[in-house]
Amino acid sequence: MTGFAILTEHLSWFEPLFDAVSAREILAQTIHADELCCDPSSAIIPAPLVFNRIAVSG
Numbered sequence: 001m002t003g004f005a006i007l008t009e010h011l012s013w014f015e016p017l018f019d020a021v022s023a024r025e026i027l028a029q030t031i032h033a034d035e036l037c038c039d040p041s042s043a044i045i046p047a048p049l050v051f052n053r054i055a056v057s058g
Helices: 011-023
Strands: 004-008 028-032 050-052
Touching: 004 011, 011 028
Parallel strands: 004 028, 004 050
Antiparallel strands: none
């Protein structure tokens, strides 16, 4: 399991974060919103912490 996951819509917006995480050799997973699937009954989680910066449209 990774240290944390980053949920994103636009990878280019997060390049500074990805660079900082990589420079510190922190294990992180990127989850693109198009690939997101959530099963509340599953015990499997992508990471103990998920960083979410997706804006709610409405």
